[in-house]
Amino acid sequence: MTDFEERFRHLLRDLSKDAPASGDRATLLHRKITRRRRFRTVGLAGALVLVLAGAGAGLVTLRPAAHRTLGTAGAVSATPSHAALTGPENILLAGEDPYGTSADGGADAIMILHLSADHRTGYLISIPRDTGVRIPAYNNGAQSYPGGEAKLNMAYGYGARGLTGTAARRHGLDLLSKTVTALSGITFNATASANLAGVEQVIDAIGGINLYVDEKTISTDLGYDRSGNEAVPFKRDGSSPPMGAVPGVTPVVYNVGNQHLTGAQAIDYIRQRDLLANGDGDYGRQRHQNQLLVAVYRQVLSAGTLADPHRLGDLLSTVDKALIIDSGGASLTDWFSSVRGLPGDGLIGIAMNGGQYVTAQQPGLGEVQTLNDTSRQLLDAVRADTVSQFVAAHPDWMDTPTK
Amino acid sequence: MTDRPEYDRFVAERSPRLLRVAYLMTRDWGAAEDLLQSALIKVWFAWSRVRGDPEAYVRRIIVTTHISFRRRRSSGEIPWPDPDSGRGYLPDPAAEHAERDAVWQVLGRLPARQRAILVLRYFEDLTEAQTAEVLGISVGTVKTHASRALAKLRDITELRAHAEELTR
Numbered sequence: 001m002t003d004f005e006e007r008f009r010h011l012l013r014d015l016s017k018d019a020p021a022s023g024d025r026a027t028l029l030h031r032k033i034t035r036r037r038r039f040r041t042v043g044l045a046g047a048l049v050l051v052l053a054g055a056g057a058g059l060v061t062l063r064p065a066a067h068r069t070l071g072t073a074g075a076v077s078a079t080p081s082h083a084a085l086t087g088p089e090n091i092l093l094a095g096e097d098p099y100g101t102s103a104d105g106g107a108d109a110i111m112i113l114h115l116s117a118d119h120r121t122g123y124l125i126s127i128p129r130d131t132g133v134r135i136p137a138y139n140n141g142a143q144s145y146p147g148g149e150a151k152l153n154m155a156y157g158y159g160a161r162g163l164t165g166t167a168a169r170r171h172g173l174d175l176l177s178k179t180v181t182a183l184s185g186i187t188f189n190a191t192a193s194a195n196l197a198g199v200e201q202v203i204d205a206i207g208g209i210n211l212y213v214d215e216k217t218i219s220t221d222l223g224y225d226r227s228g229n230e231a232v233p234f235k236r237d238g239s240s241p242p243m244g245a246v247p248g249v250t251p252v253v254y255n256v257g258n259q260h261l262t263g264a265q266a267i268d269y270i271r272q273r274d275l276l277a278n279g280d281g282d283y284g285r286q287r288h289q290n291q292l293l294v295a296v297y298r299q300v301l302s303a304g305t306l307a308d309p310h311r312l313g314d315l316l317s318t319v320d321k322a323l324i325i326d327s328g329g330a331s332l333t334d335w336f337s338s339v340r341g342l343p344g345d346g347l348i349g350i351a352m353n354g355g356q357y358v359t360a361q362q363p364g365l366g367e368v369q370t371l372n373d374t375s376r377q378l379l380d381a382v383r384a385d386t387v388s389q390f391v392a393a394h395p396d397w398m399d400t401p402t403k
Numbered sequence: 404m405t406d407r408p409e410y411d412r413f414v415a416e417r418s419p420r421l422l423r424v425a426y427l428m429t430r431d432w433g434a435a436e437d438l439l440q441s442a443l444i445k446v447w448f449a450w451s452r453v454r455g456d457p458e459a460y461v462r463r464i465i466v467t468t469h470i471s472f473r474r475r476r477s478s479g480e481i482p483w484p485d486p487d488s489g490r491g492y493l494p495d496p497a498a499e500h501a502e503r504d505a506v507w508q509v510l511g512r513l514p515a516r517q518r519a520i521l522v523l524r525y526f527e528d529l530t531e532a533q534t535a536e537v538l539g540i541s542v543g544t545v546k547t548h549a550s551r552a553l554a555k556l557r558d559i560t561e562l563r564a565h566a567e568e569l570t571r
Contacts, residue, residue: 004557005525011506012526016423143448148411157444364414364443366422366436 088385089115090186092177094156094193110152110176112186114382123387124349125378127180129153132360132368135179140171151368155179169193183371184379203263203296211261211269211295213254215284218275222268223251251275266292287349350378350387354397410450413457414443421461427522428469430511442468462527463537466519470538509556517552520545 091113114123135155137147142162150158159175160168177191203209223233226248233251235244245251254261254269256277261269270292273285280287352375362368371379374394381390391398418439425435425442442464446457453460510518516538523534524545531549535542 005553008506008521008553008556009525009528011503012427012522014503015507015510016427016526151440154440154444161444161448364411364418365440366418 088117089119089189090382091115092173092180092188092191094173094176094191110180112180112184112382114385114387116388117385121388122347123382123391124347125352125382126349127152127183127352128369130367130369131183132362132365132370133179133183135175136182138171138175138178140167140175145175149362149365151365152176152179152183184382186379186382200263200267203261203266206296206299208260208262209266209292209295209299211259211266211292213256213259213269214287214291215280216256216277217254217269217272217288219252219254219268219272220274221271222265223249225249348391348398350391350397352378354394410447417458417461418443421458421465424462424522424527425465425469427510427526428466428515428518430507438465438469459537462523466523466537467539470515470519506556513552513555516540517548520548521552524549 093111093113110127110129112123112125112127114125115121116123129152131152133150133152133155135145135147135150135158138145138159140159140161140163145158145161155176155178156172160172163171173191173193177188181187220234221232223231223246225231231246231249233246233249235246252265252268254265254272270285270288272288276284278284353369353372354374358370358372359367360370374397378387378390378394378397381387421442422435422439425438426432429435429438442461445464445468446453446461449460450457510521513521519538520534523529523537524531529537531542531545535545538545
């Protein structure tokens with residue numbers, strides 16, 4: 001080995017120990033924010049937009065979908081029931097990353113949609129993907145998993161393993177749902193997963209989205225060169241930090257105010273967390289996602305979309321293709337009509353742990369998130385359908401501005 | 404994971420070391436944890452088929468997953484320094500660890516496979532033949548890539564040392 005090789009060897013050892021100072025809260029938090037894969041969080045928005053978009057439109061023409069066989073293998077509802085769904089409902093929403101059920105794919109944007117008994121208010125409660133959980137034993141027919149301690153986002157992979165396509169998604173979702181039930185005691189009336197491409201298509205199908213941008217946001221992903229061609233505005237270097245601005249490329253800027261965005265722009269906007277004017281990072285991003293969901297929901301409910309047969313047709317076929325739903329035995333039509341009464345401002349986002357990181361070390365898993373006592377109270381409130389009282393006692397836990 | 408105690412033991416004992424390998428590959432602790440987690444899921448399912456040294460098997464999965472991961476995720480998320488922190492992830496070149504920082508930067512700019520070769524050869528201390536086997540490439544390719552990558556590193560570190568002497 002040459003001197004240089006020997007020197008390099010020492011440097012590598014040195015570099016491998018280069019962990020951020022654990023006492024530095026800001027560094028730690030920043031690391032946490034940095035590590036979020038934007039796509040994964042956004043996928044969640046997909047599930048919700050699709051469920052709610054479908055809800056808005058469902059009464060009108062989604063009936064044919066109700067006559068298809070739905071549900072997971074073994075739990076097929078061949079005969080659609082048209083009984084009205086009453087009482088509180090809990091729906092598990094999972095956002096799938098762009099790689100779906102491939103070897104590296106997963107669904108780790110995970111949210112509970114709780115509908116109050118009168119179906120006038122919906123609560124969106126996101127669960128950190130890194131939450132340390134016990135995943136129950138599961139056999140998907142192709143592979144058997146005996147159960148174990150893991151991070152919540154691993155449940156989808158264990159459930160989907162060995163399968164492909166729809167079967168993989170259904171079983172991934174099924175094990176994820178069982179895991180959240182084991183964690184929270186909440187049983188789900190339905191589960192749904194969707195991917196990022198689905199949200200973009202839904203927004204395009206309704207002719208773009210009118211969205212209030214609440215802080216100036218510079219895109220790190222979308223820009224234009226001098227000839228007006230789409231280009232990436234910041235240098236990418238694989239998984240390493242980008243080296244700075246790309247000369248000659250102007251990034252897209254989303255200015256404060258009411259903006260009309262295409263599907264691609266809206267997705268780009270809610271992916272951003274680096275160059276937000278208020279510097280609120282991942283929290284800002286999650287707020288923007290909530291705002292987009294509410295905007296899409298309102299727009300779908302508006303006469304413009306529902307009265308335009310062309311847009312409605314696009315929307316319905318998009319929803320039909322992009323969404324995987326296990327509607328728990330009830331027909332899709334029943335589901336859609338049951339959430340249709342939800343007003344556009346009746347959706348409230350709640351951040352688990354009040355939006356604060358509650359981190360613990362778990363052997364073999366590294367850092368995991370744990371749920372604090374107040375989060376446990378929130379889950380109890382979901383079971384008891386008393387979330388409105390919880391929110392009244394913890395107004396700072398809401399992350400959707402109610403206006 | 405009651406029926407695979409050896410797996411549990413293996414994960415508990417070897418994770419810290421494997422995490423460092425993943426860190427050198429990804430240059431980001433969060434990404435490294437994700438990569439290791441992804442590799443460990445694969446290993447869990449392949450456990451009954453693992454013959455001999457499980458660590459070599461995991462190492463191979465980490466490295467090959469990362470290479471294919473980068474290939475497919477070329478437009479995926481990239482960590483970005485916090486605009487408010489004033490220092491972010493980019494080390495200050497004037498800092499006393501200039502050489503170390505320079506190596507870190509150059510390492511990040513290498514193609515994933517070249518970086519994998521350097522990590523396997525100089526961090527994991529594998530031979531050229533073992534490295535070739537892990538990556539499924541020929542020994543000749545390992546030699547070529549390793550010497551190219553080392554040459555880039557040598558250039559930049561010598562240049563920097565020279566520049567520092569001049570400005571001292």
